Each structure stands twice: as C-alpha cells, then as structure tokens.
Amino acid sequence: MxxxxxxxxxxxxxxxxxxxxxxxxxxxxxxxxxxxxxxxxxxxxxxxxxxxxxxxxxxxxxxxxxxxxxxxxxxxxxxxxxxxxxxxxxxxxxxxxxxxxxxxxxxxxxxxxxDLPPIPGLRERWGNDVVHCPYCHGYEVAGQPLGVLGLSGLSGHQAWLFRQWSEDVTYFTHTGPELDAGRREELLARGVRIVDGEVVEVVTEGGALAGVRLADGTVVARRALVVGVPxxxxxxxxxxxxxxxxxxxxxxxxxxxxxxxxxxxxxxxxxxxxxxxxxxxxxxxxxxxxxxxxxxxxxxxxxxxxxxxxxxxxxxxxxxxxxx
The missing domain is CATH 3.50.50.60 (FAD/NAD(P)-binding domain)
Structure with a gap:
C-alpha cells in the first residue's frame, strides 16, 4: 500500500x-x-x-x-x-x-x-450442534433432544424460546444464576427438564454432539446444545x-x-x-x-x-x- x-x-x-x-x-x-x-x-x-x-x-x-x-x-x-x-x-x-x-x-x-466458556469439546462443535440463536439454528435442530447451558440471566429465556423447536429440552443450571420463580414455573409447565450441576465436558460420538457430562460424572444425552455467550x-x-x-x-x-x-x-x-x-x-x-x-x-x-x-x-x- x-x-x-x-x-x-x-x-x-x-x-x-x-x-x-x-x-x-x-x-x-x-x-x-x-x-x-x-x-x-x-x-x-x-x-x-x-x-x-x-x-x-x-x-x-x-x-x-x-x-x-x-x-x-x-x-x-x-x-x-x-x-x-x-x-x-x-x-x-x-x-x-x-x-x-x-x-x-x-x-x-x-x-x-x-467468548465461549472453557468447556472441553464445546468450541469444536460451535456453529454446528452447539448453537446460540433460535432463529439462526432452531429449524436445523428442530425435534431433537436439546440442552440449554445456564450461563447468564438470559439463559432461561433461551430455554423458553427453544421449546418452540423441540418438545425435548433440558435446562442445565451450570454456573448461571438461579432461575426466578416465574421462569422456572414456565419451563416446568412446558415440560422443560431442569438439571442442576456444572457441565464439565461436551461429549461427541461419530463426529457429532452426543451429550454433556456433569461434574458428578453423569452423561445426559443431547443432540444439540444452546450456549448464550456474552x-x-x-x-x-x-x-x-x-x-x-x-x-x-x-x-x-x-x-x-x-x-x-x-x-x-x-x-x-x-x-x-x-x-x-x-x-x-x-x-x-x-x-x-x-x-x-x-x-x-x-x-x-x-x-x-x-x-x-x-x-x-x-x-x-x-x-x-x-x-x-
């Protein structure tokens, strides 16, 4: 130049x-x-x-x-x-x-x-089966077992939204703030499962997301994970x-x-x-x-x-x- x-x-x-x-x-x-x-x-x-x-x-x-x-x-x-x-x-x-x-x-x-959280396996699946926006990715993961990672006060809102795309949604409280009573009631009323405990690993199988591992060793099978990053x-x-x-x-x-x-x-x-x-x-x-x-x-x-x-x-x- x-x-x-x-x-x-x-x-x-x-x-x-x-x-x-x-x-x-x-x-x-x-x-x-x-x-x-x-x-x-x-x-x-x-x-x-x-x-x-x-x-x-x-x-x-x-x-x-x-x-x-x-x-x-x-x-x-x-x-x-x-x-x-x-x-x-x-x-x-x-x-x-x-x-x-x-x-x-x-x-x-x-x-x-x-600014993705430092969870092993998460970054590698980002933009594929680790997603953030229902209007960008919801149709592509519709009908699958979905997980929503609790990171901020907005994570509960994400779970509320993504329920439109799947009847099988699990909200992982992870390190996010406690859900307020109103949001918790809404999620439970819509059939969203709430799982306490920190997510320590994204588990893959055959090059695709298969679930998440909690700190106590439990693996919860999921096909896509919603992560609302800052x-x-x-x-x-x-x-x-x-x-x-x-x-x-x-x-x-x-x-x-x-x-x-x-x-x-x-x-x-x-x-x-x-x-x-x-x-x-x-x-x-x-x-x-x-x-x-x-x-x-x-x-x-x-x-x-x-x-x-x-x-x-x-x-x-x-x-x-x-x-x-």
Missing amino acids: SENQSFDAAVVGGGAAGLAAAVALLRARRTVVVLDAGNPRNAPAHGVHNFLTRDGVEPLELQRLGAEEVRRYGGTVRTTTATGATRTGTGFTVETPDGPVGARRLVVATGLVD LRVHSPVLDALGLAREPVVMGGFAVGERYPSGVGGATTVPGLHLAGNVTDPQAQVVTAAGAGLMAGAAVNADLIAEETAAAVARYRLTPAGTPA
Whole structure:
C-alpha cells in the first residue's frame, strides 16, 4: 500500500454489513476500500439463514460473492488487519501492517467476538450442534433432544424460546444464576427438564454432539446444545478514535456490550459510521447487510454535504454570472 493512497471511504470489516456499505457507496460513484482480517464470526456455521433467496448459503461463500460484487463495481478489497486509526483533518488514516490507508470517511463493521466458556469439546462443535440463536439454528435442530447451558440471566429465556423447536429440552443450571420463580414455573409447565450441576465436558460420538457430562460424572444425552455467550466487541480502530463501549441489556440482564451509534450508524466522531454486530449485537446477517446499506447511504450524503459546502464557497468567490 502506498502511504499517499486515499479513498472516499474505508470500510473496516468484510462481512455482510461492511460489504453492503461498500456496494452502496460504489453505486454512488465513490472510491472505496474494504479492509478485512479474513476471520468472520460465522465461519464455523454450515449456512446462513433468514436471508431471502440466500438461505443455506455457506457464510464464506456469501462473503466471497459480496467481495466479488464490490470488485465488480470498482472497489478494492484487501485482506489485512486494521490496527488503529487517527483523525486527519476531516478524514481518517487507518493503520494496517501493510501501511496506512487514507479515507475521507470511515465505516466500521467488524462484528462480535464469541467468548465461549472453557468447556472441553464445546468450541469444536460451535456453529454446528452447539448453537446460540433460535432463529439462526432452531429449524436445523428442530425435534431433537436439546440442552440449554445456564450461563447468564438470559439463559432461561433461551430455554423458553427453544421449546418452540423441540418438545425435548433440558435446562442445565451450570454456573448461571438461579432461575426466578416465574421462569422456572414456565419451563416446568412446558415440560422443560431442569438439571442442576456444572457441565464439565461436551461429549461427541461419530463426529457429532452426543451429550454433556456433569461434574458428578453423569452423561445426559443431547443432540444439540444452546450456549448464550456474552456479546463482546473489541475494535482497536474505534478505541483509538475514542469511541466508548456501552452495556447491552436484554430482559433486564446485562449480556454484553456494543459501540453506540445512531441513525445511519452515525457516531459522536464526525465522519465515523458503524454497521452490523459491532453496534447491534442482535443483528442477523440480513439485518446487518441492511444496516450496512444505510450506513453507506449516510456516508454518501455526508460527503455530498461537504462537497456542496465547498462548491458554495467557491461560487461566492466568482464574479457575478460566471459559473463556479
């Protein structure tokens, strides 16, 4: 990369949100570079769901198709890590191991990090038969014996939801807080079994989840396990620009954090916009893509406003009746 290389917009993050933002800007005839570290959060999953006309597409294939679309419109996609950023006048310089990248505006769409509990065997099944979202994975595990791991106050809510997809649901209290009386009664009334004790291992058989082992050695057969991990965000770019994180509260429980943004992903840092899970932890792929589109449109409108103001200033300096 050349140090003097500059774009109308730099997009950090090459998932659905970032690529959608890039396409929106490219269709507005802007110069755009996408900086992507190449490790999407949903890579372990078999497929993307609830994305109209793309249901079941492999996450990496969707990303490949999106990057191809960016390039088709004349954009640049680079596999690199954004390690920081600074404000430079009305624009930004994004730091990467390959050199700095300059841009008039910046969109960050780097997503979440799944902070999985250190249970042997769990990470290896993550995104397959260890899942977290009923709308992402519920249909694929429907009708199977399901387990829900108690980790936070929201875990009971997950058990309540996943009961819609299976009549055989077991809630493992694990290390989570005690279920309140109302939720416990609801689960028992719906036939959800509640098992006390810490889960110490995910048991597999033939390359698939077969159950969980409790601290007392008991193995409870299950075909899928629901794990609601904390919603963690970390962006050295946003941290360097001074954007503070805020807690995410669901159902009265703190379940993680996000970088705050407003309409079109606008932030308190002028020219900086966010899209996707980095600012909306509940966004699925299709909604993240929609947010990327809106962020791209907002950035383009901001650039038009800046260019219009400059044109007016030039116009006022020209002789009357002379085109600016």
